[in-house]
Amino acid sequence: MFSLAWSTIRARRGGFVAAFVALFCGAVVITASGVLLESGLRSGVAAERYAAAAVVVGGPQAHAVAEGPDTPFAERVTLPADVADRIAEVPGVEKAVPERSVRVTVPAAGGAVPVYAHGWTSAGLAPFTLTDGRQPQAPGEAVLDKGLAASAGLSTGDTTTLAIGSVPSDYRVVGLVSAPVLTRQSAVFVADEVAAALSERITAVGVLAAPGVDADDLAKRITATVTGVPLATYTGAEIGDVEFLDVGQARTFLTILSSSLVGTIAMVVLFVVSSTLGLSIQQRRRELAVLRAIAATPRQVHRMIGAEMLLVSVAGGLLGSLPGLAVAGLLRDAFAAAGVLPADFTLVYSPLPAVAALLLCVLGGLAAGYFTARRLAKANPVDALGEAAVEPAQLGTARRAFGVGFIAVGTVVGTVVPLLLPGIAGISGAAGSVLLLMIGTAMLGPHLMRVATATAAPVLNRGRISGYLAVANTRANARRLSGAVVPLALAVAMAAVQIFTVTTANAAASDQVEAGMTADFVLAGPSGLAPEVVEAVRAVPGVRDASPVVRSQVLVEYPMFDQVEVEQLAAQGIAPERVGSTMDLGVTAGSLDEVRGDSIALSTGASDSAGVGIGGTLHAFLGDGTKKDLKVVALYANGLGFGDVTASRELLAAHTATGFDDSVLVTTADGANPAEVGAGLGALAKEYPGLAVLDRSAFAAAQGDARGQQSSTNLIGNGFLLLYLVIAVVNTLVMATGARRREFAMLRLIGTNRRHVSRMMKLEAGIVVAAAVVIGTVVAVVPLIGISIATTGRVLPTVDPVVYGVLVLVTAVIGFSSIVLATRSALRGRPVDAVGAGA
Known part of the structure; x- marks a missing residue:
């Protein structure tokens, strides 16, 4: 059976090269993310000041x-x-x-x-x-x-x-x-x-x-x-x-990021590999039907395809694991440049990620081969020959039911869950709905392509030759085209969700800082600000009030379903009697005046996640690990801009490394000249080394830069996945177009010319790109609405029209260039030779 499989691979290099590329790139991304995961568990840096200690x-x-x-x-x-x-x-x-x-x-x-x-x-x-x-x-x-x-x-x-x-x-x-x-x-x-x-x-x-x-x-x-x-x-x-400590924190960051990334990447890789291999096998319907007609049994057909998939999967998995190690190093450099990994953080290399990539590629290849060939392998030989000539017009009942079910469940998870489970649970549910929606879309892909074709038909049919042929082809080959559209739509959806989740959160945080920061100046120092500095600031002429702020993070425990969740929340320590003149947290319940001792104020988002309201107790670990039961005495809306936990500065400062304030918020007195006050504060920098003075706009920009670091971190990880999707999309489109060489030759032999065929394919590319953009956008809208509700309380996410336009433009460039270039290659040579080669 392996000799027959090898003969088939050599005879049909085009389709198998595309399958190999999908598996090769899949092995690269799985290996790279596996190296990051293993490094998060095992890596570190050598001791320096403690080098002699046992x-x-x-x-x-x-x-x-x-x-x-x-x-x-x-x-x-x-x-x-x-x-x-x-x-x-x-x-x-x-x-x-x-x-x-x-x-x-x-x-x-x-x-x-x-x-x-x-x-x-x-x-x-x-x-x-x-x-x-x-x-x-x-x-x-x-x-x-x-x-x-x-x-x-x-x-x-x-x-x-x-x-x-x-x-x-x-x-x-x-x-x-x-x-x-x-x-x-x-x-x-x-x-x-x-x-x-x-x-x-x-x-x-x-x-x-x-x-x-x-x-x-x-x-x-x-x-x-x-x-x-x-x-x-x-x-x-x-x-x-x-x-x-930054090394331990970097390891935890890598472990958490790569754990979630490995799972998502594995699912996407299997999705893309299945789609590519499925399309490759679909293009061999005629060959499989002939084998069934000459007495090949379903088991023999499955064994042959299984052997082919095993050979291609092993080759792709083995060869892809080697560059995956190098890609892991590039990702490490990107994270270091973003400031979330130390520059000298070293990766751990072992065979485990490569073995995992090989196993996933082999299992994905075998599963895709089995399910794609099952219909033709089980069909009556006469029916198989009929299906080989023309694609089945209708989807199977089970496939339609599962497709509708996945879309329905994905919609509920993406929009209803954030309403019922606000906070982290709602965000996770909304983000996870993307894959459910895409699986449903893939199952209903041929039907969606027919809908897209019917929508475009009135316009395209005005073209007497090329338009008519484009509509006829897309309508007759909806299954084949859906195999190319779905990965492209998945890339659009994932890119839109990743980008606009960040823009939604950042826009809400910026609005909260702009509206809530009432201080005129913000002072900060690299090693904190001692009480002496705060008193010196209050003594500057024209200063009405100076409110010290301590920044830290707390870990909170709260039940979610049947387990206890731990979440890290940004926290600030304030002097409640002074905070009213320097910041507005948007208090919705309770009073900040009661924030004293072990009493705290909590953002509404954190309150929803933890299930703790006014009068409730938040089980938390302060910055240095001290366990505290904190009583919630107030709730506020501006958690994205100022942090989810607001405590007294005495409580937080006692559990920080320095015990000092991180910043001082300064308001000017009525009638005071802000420029003179700013000059007076600037003079303090000569007396207190490292003291920095920012005005309100500079502080807002600094806050935006800090959020930008987190955003860039998310985009690096997910951009890596999107790059794989782009490669997979190009690979699929080139394969699907290149396999139509015989079809193009037949069209040219019955009277059309190269220009007609090229124009036909450009119109088909337009249908493919338009369908991918619309499907991907609709799929992205559902989770984005849920994420916006859970994050900001708003139904509509923040979408930058320019960024969305660039996303559509990139999609169009990918789709058109892949199809047009592959068409030019397929039109080379004499039509008679192409028909003979494909016979």
Whole structure:
């Protein structure tokens, strides 16, 4: 059977090349997304400041989730100061070194540089080596690493400024140090007592093991001995996770993104592969019918097609996995450029993604071959010959029923579910409805093509030859054309949903910031703003009020169906007595005056997701992992612009890394000159290093840039999938058109010329593109309405007409160029030769 299959492949290279391309590209995208997923689970970066430690003990930096990856906390989880002494008593520990990290800024050539200052004792964990001077011994003394000193133009004996919370203090550089590796950070060391005064809790404990003690065994011993304190132990490559929190957060990001991407990609790849292979087999109806007529059994036909699909699938899967590894690297670079992955984040490569891609391609190919050939394989040989000449006019009853069912379910999920289940559940349901609608559309594709043809017929029939032929062909070959239209419509729908989901959320957030930000100026600093800075701002002439704001994130737990969901929400800490003059959150229930202690205000979207209203309790973990039961005392509408959780600044600040405010919102007094107030605030920047002053429009633009980073992240991941769809669409259209060489030759032999045939195909391309745009748009409208309702409360999403016009233009270029170029190729040569070759 394999020899027969191989003979068929060699004789019909055109159709099988198209199938191979679909499988090859499918293997590329599956392998690439699989590499990202595996890297999210296993990758990391090498330790630098903790490189000499056998074990590093830190706080648990993520919330354990029963199903799925753990969710990281926004802030570093610290440890009580006495835990180092308890660790030092564990058998096998030679030395336990407490490490404190305090965020400071150092003036350098390019401006204030944010770095961390540490107690001198922790220098031995790298180890850092003094290359000049001595260690710090008293307040006002500091040791800098050589790279930082060079960038700041400092040497031993010089005086520099270290700003903590933007408040500067003079320090004398008493020494310079170097470490074996220091590429991701700079380091400043102060006396241990100074570090202890700046930070009561410790960042981590570096453990030096006694000779002959295994690091993993020692880590288990520490965990078992030091009880009553939540802690986590790290050894080997894991130490980089506790030293660099961005690495752990990047791994979680990759895991979550690639997990959802792998599932979607697998479904789309199977969808496209099935469509392409189905079209390839449909074009062989005559051959299969002849085989049935000369006594081939249905089983033999299935075995032959199965062998063909197995050969093509294995070849495509194996060859596609290799470039998939390179594509994963390109995606990593794109995410790093977008700022969501560290620039030095390395990928993990193993055979697992390639094996998974191969299995999915083989299973998809075999399934597509089986279901497509089933009708002809089971048909009576005489009926099979009849069907080979003319496509069946009607769809099967089961196919019609399933198609209508999928569309009905997709419509309900996309529009009704967001009304019944607002928040995350509604958004997820609306987004997931795209594939349901496309499956239903694919099943009803031939019928939809006949509708499209009937709609275009009155216009096209005015063309005496080409128009008439275009209508006749599209009406007679609706099944074949639907195989080309559906992938193109899927690309339109997915692109529209991805793009306009982002524009809808961004437009609503921008409107909320514009309407809700009543402050005239916003001040911010790279290491936070100490209370002294806030008081200095209030003292500026013309300032009516200055309201400090702390920004963080909280994790909330709430039941959804039969499991507990964990969601990360943006949070802000405010001074409720001052917030009224600087921001308007659009309070819909309760009062912000009651936001004190463990009482919070919640956005209406978060309230709907968590199912918690006024007087209810929100089970949450603050930025540093501290578990709190928070009482909801107010609800507000502007959650997209200002964050979903609003708490007192004292509550949030106590659980952030710095304990300082992130920004200060300033309003000018009545009658004050804003320009003079702005100049007065700008003068503070000379006194407080790193202090930045933004007006209202600049702040809104900065908020938009932050949202743009998240949007670009989503577009990179989904743009990768859309690129695959574009390749698949071009492949399908070229295959479908190229297979009509014999048909074109027959038309030319009975009196039409090349111009008539070319014009006919251009008109058919118009029908294909128009049908794809309309179907894709209708499919996209359903989930977009649901997403808009769940996200903003509005029925109509925000659609940029220019962007939509570009989307239609790209679709037209893809459709017309694929069909027209393939037609030119098929018209080459003499018609008699083409008819003979196809006989």
